[in-house]
Amino acid sequence: MNTLNVQLFDLTTLLFGGASGTFIAAMYGKKETLARIGTWICVAAAIVSTAALGVRWVESYKMGIGRIPVTNLYESLVFFAWSVNLFYLFVEWKYKDRSFGAFVIPIAFLTMVFAFTNESGIQPLVPALQSYWLHAHVITCFVGYAAFAVSAGVAVMYLLKARQEKAKAKDGIVARFPSSKVLDDLVYRAIIWGFPFLTAGIITGAAWANYAWGTYWSWDPKETWSLIVWLVYAAFLHARITRGWHGRRAAILSIVGFLSTVMCYLGVNLVLSGLHSYGG
Amino acid sequence: METVSDVRTDSASIPAVEKRERAKPASTRIWNFLISVKLAIWIIIVLAVTSILGTVIEQNQPPEKYHQVYEDWAYNLLDRFNLFDMYHSWWFLLLLCLFTINLTCCTIDRLPRVIRTVRKPKSILDEATEKSLSLTERWKSKGDIPRRMEDYKAALAREFAAPKVTEADGVVHLYAEKGVYSRFGAYATHAGIVIVFIGAILGNVFGFKSYVNIPDGKEASHLDARGGKEHIDLPFSVRNNRFWLETYPDGTPKKYASDLSVMENGREVLRKTITVNDPLAYKGVWFYQSSYGQEDGATAQVAVSRQDGTPVRNLSLVPNEPVRIDGYGVVRGVNYEQDFQGKGPALQVVVEKPGRPASDLWILQGRPDLDRVRKDSLVFSFEGLTAKMYTGLQVAKDPGVNVVWLGCLLLTAGMMVSFFVSHTRIWIRLSPGLHGKMEVTAAGSANRNRSAFEKTFASVLAAVRKDTSNTDKENPA
Ligand code: HEM
Numbered sequence: 001m002n003t004l005n006v007q008l009f010d011l012t013t014l015l016f017g018g019a020s021g022t023f024i025a026a027m028y029g030k031k032e033t034l035a036r037i038g039t040w041i042c043v044a045a046a047i048v049s050t051a052a053l054g055v056r057w058v059e060s061y062k063m064g065i066g067r068i069p070v071t072n073l074y075e076s077l078v079f080f081a082w083s084v085n086l087f088y089l090f091v092e093w094k095y096k097d098r099s100f101g102a103f104v105i106p107i108a109f110l111t112m113v114f115a116f117t118n119e120s121g122i123q124p125l126v127p128a129l130q131s132y133w134l135h136a137h138v139i140t141c142f143v144g145y146a147a148f149a150v151s152a153g154v155a156v157m158y159l160l161k162a163r164q165e166k167a168k169a170k171d172g173i174v175a176r177f178p179s180s181k182v183l184d185d186l187v188y189r190a191i192i193w194g195f196p197f198l199t200a201g202i203i204t205g206a207a208w209a210n211y212a213w214g215t216y217w218s219w220d221p222k223e224t225w226s227l228i229v230w231l232v233y234a235a236f237l238h239a240r241i242t243r244g245w246h247g248r249r250a251a252i253l254s255i256v257g258f259l260s261t262v263m264c265y266l267g268v269n270l271v272l273s274g275l276h277s278y279g280g
Numbered sequence: 281m282e283t284v285s286d287v288r289t290d291s292a293s294i295p296a297v298e299k300r301e302r303a304k305p306a307s308t309r310i311w312n313f314l315i316s317v318k319l320a321i322w323i324i325i326v327l328a329v330t331s332i333l334g335t336v337i338e339q340n341q342p343p344e345k346y347h348q349v350y351e352d353w354a355y356n357l358l359d360r361f362n363l364f365d366m367y368h369s370w371w372f373l374l375l376l377c378l379f380t381i382n383l384t385c386c387t388i389d390r391l392p393r394v395i396r397t398v399r400k401p402k403s404i405l406d407e408a409t410e411k412s413l414s415l416t417e418r419w420k421s422k423g424d425i426p427r428r429m430e431d432y433k434a435a436l437a438r439e440f441a442a443p444k445v446t447e448a449d450g451v452v453h454l455y456a457e458k459g460v461y462s463r464f465g466a467y468a469t470h471a472g473i474v475i476v477f478i479g480a481i482l483g484n485v486f487g488f489k490s491y492v493n494i495p496d497g498k499e500a501s502h503l504d505a506r507g508g509k510e511h512i513d514l515p516f517s518v519r520n521n522r523f524w525l526e527t528y529p530d531g532t533p534k535k536y537a538s539d540l541s542v543m544e545n546g547r548e549v550l551r552k553t554i555t556v557n558d559p560l561a562y563k564g565v566w567f568y569q570s571s572y573g574q575e576d577g578a579t580a581q582v583a584v585s586r587q588d589g590t591p592v593r594n595l596s597l598v599p600n601e602p603v604r605i606d607g608y609g610v611v612r613g614v615n616y617e618q619d620f621q622g623k624g625p626a627l628q629v630v631v632e633k634p635g636r637p638a639s640d641l642w643i644l645q646g647r648p649d650l651d652r653v654r655k656d657s658l659v660f661s662f663e664g665l666t667a668k669m670y671t672g673l674q675v676a677k678d679p680g681v682n683v684v685w686l687g688c689l690l691l692t693a694g695m696m697v698s699f700f701v702s703h704t705r706i707w708i709r710l711s712p713g714l715h716g717k718m719e720v721t722a723a724g725s726a727n728r729n730r731s732a733f734e735k736t737f738a739s740v741l742a743a744v745r746k747d748t749s750n751t752d753k754e755n756p757a
Contacts, residue, residue, distance in 0.1 A: 123532070124528040124530070124532050124534065125534075126532065126533055127533060127534065127535055127536050127555065127556035127557070127569075128556050128557070130535075130555075130556070130557055131557040133557075192699040192700075195695065195699075196692060196695050196696055196699065199691070199692055199695060200692060203688045203692065206684075206688075207685070208557075210681065211557050211558075211559065212556055212557050212568065213568055213570060213674055214489065214559070214566055214568045214674045214675070214676035214678070215489065215676065216681065216684060217480075219334060219339065219367045221335035224331050224332075224334060224335045224367075225335060227328075227331060228328045228331050228332060231324050231325075231327055231328040231331075232328055234324055235321050235324045235325055235328070238317050238320055238321050238324070239321055242317040243317060243318070243321070260328075268335070
């Protein structure tokens with residue numbers, strides 16, 4: 001029998017599934033009502049998953065472990081999905097446009113499905129992880145990752161939209177997207193939110209390593225991959241601001257950036273070995 | 281793209297310029313190469329791609345390990361390019377140097393221009409400037425310019441920022457700006473990166489990384505440097521008073537802790553219990569809890585009593601070290617078995633009495649009375665092994681670390697400023713028009729988030745116009 005927090009997270013997974021389905025159906029069926037329902041499901045998912053994080057925190061205290069729920073793979077995945085959802089809701093509210101949902105919320109849904117296949121118990125914290133730096137590290141990293149996920153989702157939309165605008169076609173789902181100019185801008189906006197968070201994530205990670213082991217940087221695969229991600233987005237920023245890389249090339253770079261983020265987050269643990277074997 | 285004092289154009293991107301480029305002397309060409317953002321992007325990409333190699337090929341393993349994985353030719357090839365320690369290889373460091381040079385040259389090239397435009401802003405709205413700006417608004421107003429100027433000045437100051445006033449040929453220019461410091465955001469970020477590098481170099485040159493294992497109750501001042509190449513002698517020593525570990529109910533480790541004292545000239549000058557994530561620092565040297573272990577040669581605890589059961593003493597037997605019991609003889613612990621003939625832990629002891637041949641016996645931990653059957657004057661019973669623990673400390677001295685943190689702070693702050701602060705500017709020109717009227721031209725620019733600025737611009741102007749037309753009525757000109 002799973003504890004309450006896991007049940008709430010399972011419910012969140014269902015909600016994300018429902019919202020993804022609704023958004024995609026709304027896109028195909030051109031039904032604004034369906035998209036509005038999708039939004040409300042996302043709001044419900046935000047409430048349920050926030051509650052679940054709180055409950056999990058309380059449960060860990062009851063177990064005598066007492067720690068913030070961002071310290072193993074399961075927790076980091078649900079935290080990531082939580083951030084993506086909130087980020088999405090913010091963008092939707094800001095841009096008053098629901099077509100993003102079909103491209104962003106499935107990322108949250110798939111993340112939750114993947115989390116579902118992982119060990120969901122509350123494990124005690126081994127000594128190395130007992131640090132406030134760790135909390136700051138994980139939270140900043142994941143907010144950054146969430147922003148990059150949003151950017152990549154929008155970049156895919158951009159590529160579809162730009163192709164249609166070029167063909168001067170005006171039908172289908174893509175016609176309902178915001179203009180390519182808006183999408184291009186949003187790809188960039190999401191990155192300038194993600195980049196400082198990722199930077200702060202790398203720095204707090206370094207501070208933590210320095211407090212635990214006396215070296216702030218040791219080129220272990222996880223660290224190196226976070227640097228690679230950072231460099232990809234740095235290249236994106238410079239290409240855009242000084243060389244006028246907009247549109248297609250910027251969108252592709254954003255997708256490459258997100259793929260390297262996924263590699264940093266999951267690939268390193270699943271494929272390579274290193275200090276971060278717990279999945280933070 | 282704005283054109284007024286545009287500091288962001290990258291000239292090398294235009295083909296016509298490239299042609300001209302070839303005619304220039306080599307020094308200019310090299311300089312243009314070193315300051316270009318194109319080079320920066322290439323270096324960043326090359327750094328990212330090569331960094332992947334080091335995560336795929338395990339770094340700094342012993343050669344035998346590589347030979348298990350790679351064929352000889354592959355091993356030789358990878359070794360040739362230092363790919364087994366690539367982040368310290370000459371070519372990776374060269375890449376980092378080139379990166380730093382690029383960044384520095386780019387700054388030398390651009391920063392003076394930025395400082396100039398910030399210190400001497402374009403405070404006159406001439407025709408060329410006006411044309412280059414997309415946000416403009418014109419209207420006519422009553423009144424004579426010198427008097428009305430004060431109203432506009434006050435209104436602009438209230439709604440936006442205090443303007444600078446320039447008068448020329450009866451035309452008055454008001455210029456107000458906000459967030460001009462955002463122009464320096466990127467430079468702060470870049471300076472931050474260079475400062476981090478400087479910190480890292482300081483740490484590598486003037487610091488060290490090492491480790492030491494200290495048994496309970498012992499002290500150490502002599503460290504093994506990593507890789508076992510050199511030794512480091514500290515001007516003080518560290519005593520491990522006690523190491524212990526705590527576990528959660530399920531047995532996973534919860535806490536490793538060492539009670540440490542810093543000893544200087546035989547005196548304790550500092551005492552602290554360190555845990556993972558809570559190190560001890562003394563005179564710039566940091567001690568981190570990193571591992572622990574049991575010392576070789578545990579001691580065996582043996583209780584000695586008389587036949588009637590009265591205790592005589594307790595012995596701590598170090599392997600093969602004889603212990604004398606006055607009036608009896610010499611006892612040595614020589615062997616230990618975890619499970620002696622299926623009867624549990626046991627200790628083999630050799631007893632030598634004066635003038636007699638040595639005899640040896642096994643005493644069992646689970647059977648304290650067994651030795652009575654020997655009918656000797658003393659009875660030995662084995663109470664178990666106590667292994668001495670040692671604490672494993674990572675020792676580091678890094679005089680550059682605070683420089684690194686300073687750089688990090690600067691680079692994050694610079695980034696935030698350059699992303700989220702916009703340099704916004706508003707010009708208002710008051711020029712004499714026909715029929716004693718005054719012509720007002722307003723223009724605005726922002727270096728980021730233009731759509732937000734368009735709103736600001738519209739609302740500032742609306743307020744300024746309302747404000748100045750109110751005063752119109754109060755004191756009609
Ligand atoms: C990975 C390292 C680097 C990082 C993290 C970085 C970061 C930044 C940031 C945050 C900005 C502001 C971007 C914006 O306003 O949207 C910027 C701008 C810029 N960077 Fe870098 N940078 C890096 C390396 C370099 C290098 C090596 C050069 C060398 C030429 C360079 C040249 C520039 C230039 C010319 C600008 C535009 C400055 C302006 O606003 O006028 N950057 N950089």
